[in-house]
Amino acid sequence: MSVAVKTICCIGAGYVGGPTMAVIADKCRDLKVIVVDLNKEKIDSWNNEDLSKLPIYEPGLKELIKRCRGKNLFFSTKVKQSIAQSDMVFISVNTPTKQSGLGAGEASDLKYIESSARSIAEYAIGHTIVVEKSTIPVKTAEVIKTILISSQNDLKKKSSKSFSVLSNPEFLAEGTAIDDLINPSRVLIGGESTSSINALVNIYKNWVDEEKIIKTNIWSSELSKLTANAFLAQRVSSINSISALCEKTGADISEVAKAVGMDYRIGKNFLKSGPGFGGSCFKKDILNLVYICKLYGLNEVANYWNEVLEINHWQQNRLTNIILKKLFNTATNKKIGILGFSFKANTNDTRESPAINICTNLLIDGANLSIYDPKVKFQEIYNNLKDFKNSEDISFNYEDRICMASSYEELANGADAILILTEWNEFKKIQWSKISKLMRKPSWIFDCRDIIDLNDFVESDLNIWKLGFGSNVDNLK
Ligand code: NAD
Numbered sequence: 001m002s003v004a005v006k007t008i009c010c011i012g013a014g015y016v017g018g019p020t021m022a023v024i025a026d027k028c029r030d031l032k033v034i035v036v037d038l039n040k041e042k043i044d045s046w047n048n049e050d051l052s053k054l055p056i057y058e059p060g061l062k063e064l065i066k067r068c069r070g071k072n073l074f075f076s077t078k079v080k081q082s083i084a085q086s087d088m089v090f091i092s093v094n095t096p097t098k099q100s101g102l103g104a105g106e107a108s109d110l111k112y113i114e115s116s117a118r119s120i121a122e123y124a125i126g127h128t129i130v131v132e133k134s135t136i137p138v139k140t141a142e143v144i145k146t147i148l149i150s151s152q153n154d155l156k157k158k159s160s161k162s163f164s165v166l167s168n169p170e171f172l173a174e175g176t177a178i179d180d181l182i183n184p185s186r187v188l189i190g191g192e193s194t195s196s197i198n199a200l201v202n203i204y205k206n207w208v209d210e211e212k213i214i215k216t217n218i219w220s221s222e223l224s225k226l227t228a229n230a231f232l233a234q235r236v237s238s239i240n241s242i243s244a245l246c247e248k249t250g251a252d253i254s255e256v257a258k259a260v261g262m263d264y265r266i267g268k269n270f271l272k273s274g275p276g277f278g279g280s281c282f283k284k285d286i287l288n289l290v291y292i293c294k295l296y297g298l299n300e301v302a303n304y305w306n307e308v309l310e311i312n313h314w315q316q317n318r319l320t321n322i323i324l325k326k327l328f329n330t331a332t333n334k335k336i337g338i339l340g341f342s343f344k345a346n347t348n349d350t351r352e353s354p355a356i357n358i359c360t361n362l363l364i365d366g367a368n369l370s371i372y373d374p375k376v377k378f379q380e381i382y383n384n385l386k387d388f389k390n391s392e393d394i395s396f397n398y399e400d401r402i403c404m405a406s407s408y409e410e411l412a413n414g415a416d417a418i419l420i421l422t423e424w425n426e427f428k429k430i431q432w433s434k435i436s437k438l439m440r441k442p443s444w445i446f447d448c449r450d451i452i453d454l455n456d457f458v459e460s461d462l463n464i465w466k467l468g469f470g471s472n473v474d475n476l477k
């Protein structure tokens with residue numbers, strides 16, 4: 001048996017809520033899908049006629065919005081009315097690391113989950129299926145249920161509301177979100193109520209093969225999401241740790257990754273060495289895992305996962321030190337060009353981008369930065385770097401030392417070094433012979449994303465340093 005679902009609502013119009021609901025609306029034309037957010041500016045952007053002004057950049061998203069918005073997909077700030085008319089409500093709000101109080105620096109801050117649950121408890125009518133889409137600590141469904149049940153028992157309201165809670169974590173990656181949603185590796189649904197699970201399965205069945213839909217108990221579902229992210233991050237830290245050894249020994253990290261990844265038990269994905277993982281989730285989800293392990297007294301497990309984060313931070317600092325060493329141990333008054341500021345290609349998201357830490361380190365050492373990113377706005381870059389200002393040295397006047405370049409030529413003009421920090425495809429087409437003429441000599445290119453082909457530089461007077469590339473070894477002595 002399954003519950004009939006005609007209208008769904010998603011609380012949170014962010015990187016997950018927006019694209020996920022757009023795909024559901026596109027694939028289920030009989031469903032009415034409403035995405036709500038308290039942030040009016042964000043909702044206005046989702047409703048902007050000019051599709052280049054959507055709040056997030058994601059390949060394929062504009063086309064979906066064009067097809068569905070105003071037909072069966074709506075973006076609104078009307079939380080109350082939207083919940084009231086929905087049979088199913090997804091919670092897709094942010095779950096950042098707690099900044100203060102109990103568990104600060106590790107535990108997830110569940111205040112947005114709690115306020116969403118309270119809104120659902122207050123405004124829902126009849127039977128409502130509540131779906132956890134956000135990534136949350138294992139056992140959060142308990143919190144949500146407690147809040148919902150207490151409203152059910154609120155006799156003063158004399159209402160006949162009832163709820164069931166499902167966990168349905170999202171596995172999309174930014175930059176490939178639409179593809180990931182359309183062709184998911186799996187859809188995970190945890191819960192107790194068979195009819196509610198079936199109602200959600202019926203939505204996904206419109207485009208996902210039923211064999212890919214896994215049903216588990218709710219706690220397995222919650223914990224699987226944290227574990228999947230921890231495993232992915234661990235692979236990046238593992239390959240990054242080996243990149244440092246390659247540089248010392250003459251091995252080439254891309255060759256090592258290929259040789260290792262061809263073992264079918266290991267697999268070739270997620271073995272790309274780089275400046276460290278960024279993004280809003282890996283760090284916060286591992287911190288959360290570490291916190292939960294400590295709560296249960298599993299200190300060895302906590303320490304194990306914490307190392308994945310330590311290596312990530314170390315990789316970013318290690319890169320800065322190599323760069324500074326090449327620049328005669330100082331970046332003071334040197335112009336350094338930064339290619340790419342988003343945490344990966346094909347997204348405008350800068351949350352936890354390795355560029356933030358690396359650029360900050362260089363600013364602290366006195367560099368002037370000229371930054372180019374195809375999709376990140378200057379204000380966003382500036383806000384990210386400004387936030388670090390006070391933690392290191394309040395006397396720096398960063399404003400004059402960061403600028404946005406509008407072309408590769410502008411970025412290169414008079415620069416001592418250029419760093420490639422994001423693997424945007426367009427960087428592969430840069431004509432380095434032209435760039436070389438504009439830079440101050442000796443000039444350096446630091447390729448942290450395996451973008452450039454060394455064969456193109458045989459005749460060049462540019463000094464090239466590639467992350468994890470063993471032939472750098474002589475230059476480093
Ligand atoms: P986000 O910050 O982009 O979006 C969250 C939105 O929720 C914000 O716009 C915020 O204003 C809104 N919000 C918060 N409280 C609200 C409330 N009470 N009522 C209405 N709106 C409210 O976050 P995101 O990147 O979309 O991530 C959401 C969740 O999904 C997180 O738990 C994250 O870990 C998880 N996740 C993220 C990704 C990703 O790639 N970004 C992938 C999988 C899972």
Ligand code: UGA
Nearest residue numbers: 170171172173174236270271272274277278279281343344
């Ligand atoms: C990641 C997971 O891949 C998603 O499955 C998950 O749903 C999501 O987190 C989440 O929960 O938020 P995302 O952070 O968007 O997705 O992007 P990834 O492709 O995983 O990249 C994360 C970081 O690792 C990036 O900085 C990327 O450059 C880096 N990375 C990734 C590498 O350095 N090497 C690799 O081989 C892969």
